[in-house]
Amino acid sequence: MQKHELYRDKLTFADIVVQTRALFVAAYRELNARKLFWVALVLNALVIGAIAAIGIDETGISVFGYQLAIPGVTTKLFPDGKLYKVIISTVGVGFWLSWLSTILALLSTASMFPDLVTGGVDTMLSKPVGRTRLIVTKFTTGLLFTALQVSVFAVLAFLVLGVRGGVWEIGVFVVVPLMVVFFSYLFAVQAVVGLVTRSPIASVIVALLFWIFIFLIHAGEQFTLFGSTFSRLEIAGIEKKIASLQTEEAKSGLVLKLEDQRATDSNWQLAHGIFFAVKTVIPKTTETAGLVTRSLAVAADIGSEDEAEGDDENARRQRGFFRSQFVTERKLKAAIDEEMAKRPVWWVVGTSFAFECVVLLFGAWYFRRRDF
Amino acid sequence: MVFGRVVDWLHVGTIWQRRPPYTPRPMNANAAIPTFDSDLANDLAIDLGGVTKTYSGRVQALQGVAMQVRRGEIFGLLGPNGAGKSTLVKIMTTIVRATTATGTILGAPVGHRPTLARIGYLPEHHRFPQYLTGRQCVEFFGAMSLMRRSARRTRAAEMLDVVGMAAWADRRVGTYSKGMQQRTGLAAALVNDPELVILDEPTDGVDPVGRREIRDVLLAMRDQGRTVFLNSHLLGEVEQVSDRVAIMLKGKVERSGSMSELTHDSRKWCVTIQGEAPVWSAEFGAVLGAVLGGVSSARDEGRSVIELKTDDLALVQGLIDRLRAQGIAIVGVRESRESLEDLFMRLVRDVDGRTKAVGAGNITGGR
Numbered sequence: 076m077q078k079h080e081l082y083r084d085k086l087t088f089a090d091i092v093v094q095t096r097a098l099f100v101a102a103y104r105e106l107n108a109r110k111l112f113w114v115a116l117v118l119n120a121l122v123i124g125a126i127a128a129i130g131i132d133e134t135g136i137s138v139f140g141y142q143l144a145i146p147g148v149t150t151k152l153f154p155d156g157k158l159y160k161v162i163i164s165t166v167g168v169g170f171w172l173s174w175l176s177t178i179l180a181l182l183s184t185a186s187m188f189p190d191l192v193t194g195g196v197d198t199m200l201s202k203p204v205g206r207t208r209l210i211v212t213k214f215t216t217g218l219l220f221t222a223l224q225v226s227v228f229a230v231l232a233f234l235v236l237g238v239r240g241g242v243w244e245i246g247v248f249v250v251v252p253l254m255v256v257f258f259s260y261l262f263a264v265q266a267v268v269g270l271v272t273r274s275p276i277a278s279v280i281v282a283l284l285f286w287i288f289i290f291l292i293h294a295g296e297q298f299t300l301f302g303s304t305f306s307r308l309e310i311a312g313i314e315k316k317i318a319s320l321q322t323e324e325a326k327s328g329l330v331l332k333l334e335d336q337r338a339t340d341s342n343w344q345l346a347h348g349i350f351f352a353v354k355t356v357i358p359k360t361t362e363t364a365g366l367v368t369r370s371l372a373v374a375a376d377i378g379s380e381d382e383a384e385g386d387d388e389n390a391r392r393q394r395g396f397f398r399s400q401f402v403t404e405r406k407l408k409a410a411i412d413e414e415m416a417k418r419p420v421w422w423v424v425g426t427s428f429a430f431e432c433v434v435l436l437f438g439a440w441y442f443r444r445r446d447f
Numbered sequence: 448m449v450f451g452r453v454v455d456w457l458h459v460g461t462i463w464q465r466r467p468p469y470t471p472r473p474m475n476a477n478a479a480i481p482t483f484d485s486d487l488a489n490d491l492a493i494d495l496g497g498v499t500k501t502y503s504g505r506v507q508a509l510q511g512v513a514m515q516v517r518r519g520e521i522f523g524l525l526g527p528n529g530a531g532k533s534t535l536v537k538i539m540t541t542i543v544r545a546t547t548a549t550g551t552i553l554g555a556p557v558g559h560r561p562t563l564a565r566i567g568y569l570p571e572h573h574r575f576p577q578y579l580t581g582r583q584c585v586e587f588f589g590a591m592s593l594m595r596r597s598a599r600r601t602r603a604a605e606m607l608d609v610v611g612m613a614a615w616a617d618r619r620v621g622t623y624s625k626g627m628q629q630r631t632g633l634a635a636a637l638v639n640d641p642e643l644v645i646l647d648e649p650t651d652g653v654d655p656v657g658r659r660e661i662r663d664v665l666l667a668m669r670d671q672g673r674t675v676f677l678n679s680h681l682l683g684e685v686e687q688v689s690d691r692v693a694i695m696l697k698g699k700v701e702r703s704g705s706m707s708e709l710t711h712d713s714r715k716w717c718v719t720i721q722g723e724a725p726v727w728s729a730e731f732g733a734v735l736g737a738v739l740g741g742v743s744s745a746r747d748e749g750r751s752v753i754e755l756k757t758d759d760l761a762l763v764q765g766l767i768d769r770l771r772a773q774g775i776a777i778v779g780v781r782e783s784r785e786s787l788e789d790l791f792m793r794l795v796r797d798v799d800g801r802t803k804a805v806g807a808g809n810i811t812g813g814r
Contacts, residue, residue, distance in 0.1 A: 079642055081593050083561035090593045097590030101576065101583075108578035190576075197570035198635070201540035202591035203563040446502070446543040 086203060091394045094204055095212055106223070111183040115176060117222055123163075123231035127239055131158050137165060156240020163232050163247070164368050172254050173364040176224060178283070180258055181265055184217045185279045186270030188262030190304035196447045207439045214266055214435065221258040225251045253367045256424060260358035261286055263431045264428040267438035286360065293361045296354045304410045306340040312401020366420060492518045492643050492674035493539065495557065497548035500534050500543065500698075508534040509545070510698040516691075517521075519601045521665060521675040523689035525682065525787075527795055530629075530695040533571065536647055539676075540568050555644055567641030569632045571648040571678075577621030581612055581631045584620055585638050592639035599638060606634035609664065625652030633661065644668060645676045650684060661677050662688055686787040694791060696798045706787065713785035716755045717762045721776040725750045731769060738762060750778055 083090070106112045136148045136158075153161070191199070191213060199209065229248045237243040263361040264285050268280035313333045320326050493516035500509040509531045516522040526532045537543035541558050548557045555562040575584045582603055589599030607616045610630040620628065629652050636644060646665075649656040665675050665688050679685050685692060686706065693703035702709055727735060738757040755763060763780070770777055785793070 079565050079640070080598075081564040081639060082591070083564060086561055086593070093590055093593060093595065097587055101579065101587055104583065105576065105578050195576060196572040197537070197540075197542055198568065198575070198588065199591065200567065201563060201568040201570070201592060202588065203560045204591060205560065314479055344601075374568045444544070447537070 083203070090203075091208070094202075098209075098212045099216055099219070102213075102219055105187070106183070106220055109183055112178060115179040115183065116227055118179070119171075119224055119228045120231060121174070121229065123235055124165060126159060126162050126167060126232075127235045128160065129158070130239070155240040156236055156244075159236050159240040160242075160244070163236070166173060167228065167232060168250055168254075168367050169364065172225060172228060172250065172367070173257070173360075176228075177221075177258055177261065180221050180224065181261060181279055181282055184220055184262065185265065185269065185275035187213065187217050188266045189273045189275050189278065192442075192445075192447065193273050194271055200447065201375065206443045208268075210270075210439050210442050211435070215265070217262055217266065218259055220257050221255050221262075222251065225254045234415070251365050254364065256365045256427075257360060260360060260363070260427055260431055262436045263438075267434050267441070270438050270442055289357055289360050292350060292354050292357060293359070296347070296350035299343060299350050300411060301407075302415060303340070303343035303347040304414060305399070305407055306336060306343045308402040308406060308410060309399055310336050310340055312399070316401060355426055356430060358430050359423045362418070362423040362426075363436075409423065490554065491551070492516050493522075493550075493552050493676065494553075494681050495535075495539075495548070498535065498538060498539065498548045498550070498557075500531070501546045508698055509538075511700070512695070512700055513550075514693055514703065516674060516676060518674050519669060519672050521669050521677060521689040522690050523677065523685035524678045524695065525680075525685055525692055525791060526695035529697075531698040532695055533647065535695070536568075536645055536676070536678055540566065542570075552676065556718055559739040564639060565642045566646040567636035567638040567639060569629075569644075569646045570742065571651060572753055573628075573632050575620045575628065575631065575635070578619065580617050580619055581623070581627075581634075582606060582616040584631060585616075585635045588635040589638040594639055602638050602640065603634070606637050607631070608667055609637070611660065613749045626654060626657055629653050630657070635666070641673065643674045643676065645678070647678045648680065649677070650679070650681065650756045658684070665723060681789055682788045692787070694794055696794060701794050701798065702790075709787075709790055710784045713790065714756070714758060715783050716780065717783050718753045718755070718763070718766060718770070718780050719778040720751055720770060721778055722749060722751065725770070725775060726771050727769070731765075733763070735766065754783075 128139050130140070131148065131150055131153060133150050134142075135144055136143050148158075200206070229250050232247050232250075233244065236247060261282050265278045265282035268281040269275065274277065308332065313329055313336060317329050317333065320329070327395050459748050493514060495512060498509050498512040498514075499507070501507050512531070512535055514535075522533070523531050534543055538545045538548060539552055539557065541560065541563065545557065550557055552559070553562050553565055576587075579587060585603040585606060586599050589603055590596075594602065604613070605617075610626065610633050612630050612634060615623070615627065620631065623631065629649065633646075633649060636646065649665075650661050653661060655788045656810045666679065668675055669690075677685060677689060689706070691703065691705045692709065694709075715750070735755075738755050739753070740757075753766065755766065757763070767777060767780065
């Protein structure tokens with residue numbers, strides 16, 4: 076009996092490679108056909124071009140050759156291309172890649188999954204490709220958009236740092252994997268909403284709302300962290316003060332204050348606990364973007380703003396919502412930094428990935444059981 | 448060519464002002480389709496038993512469908528809208544999951560994924576990626592069917608030539624007319640040199656010339672030993688090319704078999720005579736009465752038609768002899784049988800009547 080050349084009992088690794096490569100090539104062609112892809116690419120070049128247009132020497136700073144009257148901004152202040160590193164880190168990554176470029180990427184890839192389930196799904200599912208593999212491969216090809224965009228950004232940034240700043244900084248390429256990871260959190264949500272609703276508009280809106288939700292949770296968590304840390308330090312300060320006082324009369328006022336603060340403290344701890352619990356299970360976009368800027372800062376040997384600021388050892392916190400006679404600015408900042416240091420990279424990326432996996436698993440489960 | 452003119456009129460002339468007008472090459476049914484040597488001619492390509500599908504726990508789309516399709520035949524699946532034809536086709540191609548299904552497709556259990564590499568499928572209302580060219584599209588689906596690069600390139604070029612799209616193969620699918628997309632879809636369904644080709648309304652949107660060409664391709668595929676499973680609303684089309692057909696109604700296979708098997712019961716002989724039908728002797732009248740379908744008169748021409756529902760040629764000959772003996776002029780004798788369309792309509796009416804009767808009974812019983 077002569078068997079057909081495509082006869083298989085089960086798919087081989089080579090078969091899977093053939094299909095996956097075809098899906099990737101088709102995804103590239105899809106991106107290539109989208110105007111927004113090229114618009115984003117040109118914008119990438121413009122952002123880096125604008126950074127490259129800035130010049131700095133021992134006399135001052137210039138833009139497109141025109142000298143700007145900003146006193147003190149010279150190579151003495153920013154030696155070894157440090158100015159370019161700072162701008163690329165803050166504007167290029169912190170603003171362009173983390174916000175605008177991500178929104179463009181979400182818009183560009185919005186129709187990818189709705190198209191899959193409304194257009195050629197019949198033909199695709201009639202081929203020997205598992206539904207889970209199809210979804211995962213399609214999702215991965217979607218990340219191609221960000222990977223290509225950020226790669227172009229990284230190459231141009233590398234060239235600007237080398238040619239204009241005189242520093243060939245290979246560490247700049249760390250933005251590629253980190254920004255792809257960053258985008259993947261939101262893209263996972265967009266993909267699954269696209270699968271379920273079959274609507275590109277709905278998927279973009281939900282992804283953006285989810286991003287805002289993440290941002291609000293992050294802001295809430297940071298605020299309650301500040302409040303709870305302040306409260307903890309305030310209690311410690313009052314207790315210390317009470318211990319140092321000799322007379323009961325002098326102590327009584329502080330004891331009342333201590334009781335008040337303890338009552339408030341439980342609220343702060345509870346609020347922070349809730350925010351932290353929610354934050355633990357959702358993606359940490361801000362922290363992941365922070366990893367990019369932090370790694371660039373490390374690669375570029377840029378000290379953080381906070382470290383540069385510093386403050387007086389004994390200065391009490393007298394500004395903003397949290398004012399105190401017992402808590403110093405430095406102690407508060409150190410305590411918060413200590414708390415933040417307890418959240419390592421694996422926690423930031425790991426829990427975010429866990430969320431992403433759960434979302435994608437739901438998408439795969441939904442896609443597997445759905446009839447078309 | 449009509450097809451080309453229709454395409455020009457609809458799309459092409461306005462979209463590609465500077466491009467040459469669409470002049471599809473005729474499909475070359477015999478030229479380039481690779482021949483598949485099958486030693487399994489006597490096997491069943493599709494052998495389904497008890498396929499059921501219930502949507503959302505309520506709607507019973509399929510109610511225990513059993514169906515056998517032999518290798519190397521063209522099998523037509525017919526049925527009105529909502530009969531469950533597309534659901535059945537989608538179950539065979541794993542697009543829809545059956546509630547229960549037993550049976551095999553190309554010898555493998557229903558849903559066996561690797562077997563799909565040997566099946567070609569053209570869905571109804573298919574939509575190919577608009578950003579790909581016709582060639583890229585056909586090659587892409589070749590790759591999804593596990594074909595290696597060199598094989599799929601060669602085969603895609605051949606198939607595009609077969610369906611008359613070679614000249615337009617490097618234009619984007621998004622710029623194709625409906626008929627051109629259908630031709631490209633057919634090429635994509637055939638690119639993997641399939642043993643079983645499942646076509647859902649393959650001539651949808653194709654002009655009469657294109658339909659004829661597609662029909663020729665189907666017949667050529669059968670001649671090459673492939674099995675063609677044809678799902679179509681066009682009864683005449685199915686009747687012309689199918690070796691066997693199945694008629695589905697309300698989620699069940701109501702009838703299946705070859706055309707002669709299906710219309711056997713409706714076979715009759717019509718003897719047209721000049722004047723009125725004679726009065727038969729009691730003996731012959733008794734014999735004739737069992738098969739006499741009726742006597743109709745065409746009064747304006749003074750003729751009558753005697754219908755005999757029988758295969759027995761001796762009986763027909765006997766009737767002719769009697770008529771001649773009585774000096775009655777015989778104008779004509781012809782064999783007649785139901786067309787597929789007549790059969791289909793009769794079955795639909797029967798089942799609808801049955802359903803209504805059951806429904807009425809239920810309502811009455813409920814009171």
